Amino acid sequence: MAFYSLFLSLPGRSVTELRNRLDKGDRRQQMRAIQNQLNGIAGGLDDAEVRTQVSTACASFTVTCDYDTLVLDTDNLSIGAVTLTAATTPATENDFAGGSTDATLATNLAAAINAHSVLSEFCTAAASSDVVTVTVNVPGVLGNQLLLADTGTSFTRSGNYPTGGDSDELDEWSFGDAL
DSSP: OOEEEEEEEEEEEOOOEEEEEEEESSHHHHHHHHHHHHHHHHSSSEEEEEEEEEEEEOOEEEEEEGGGOOOOOTOOETTTTTTEEEEEOOOSSEEEESSSSSHHHHHHHHHHHOOTHHHHEEEEEEEEEEOOOOOOOOSSSSGGOOEEEEESSSEEEEEESOOOOOOEEEEEETTTTTO
16 A cells, blocks of 8 residues: 655645635535645646655554563553553453463454554554564554553563654655745
8 A cells, every 4th residue: 555645835825724725515625625726836826835755664563472471450552642451351442351371462462452443543453473563554654653652561562663654755846936
């Protein structure tokens, strides 16, 4: 999967003016408004800086699970603003069963990530033995900025942030008096 991003810088335009111009109606109406803005730039009616970017690589990280050091209801893993806790009796979507081995702890953590109402929107987890690999679903460098943390000694993260998200710069153009 790849994402194509288009960034427009329109000098002399206020945020309110741009929102009024582009945030109209349903998605089709919004796309027509963006098309009209691009036609105005291409036709010389508006000054603009245009940058395009293709993002192809997704960021990821690993968590190695150690059941022998697990302290239930205390040890947790934070992915962004969501904290998942290995619990004796899971009561919310932020709790998951500790299991009885490194592999079951990893499997349960991966399942909790994939089932979570927030985390499942932007990442996917897979367990293999005692290691959980979490991949950010949106390609690009933005995934590299997701803060990771943990409490206790049962989870060993590959780092404080995912790595590997990448974007290729394609081109940059200026139209009119744009900087």
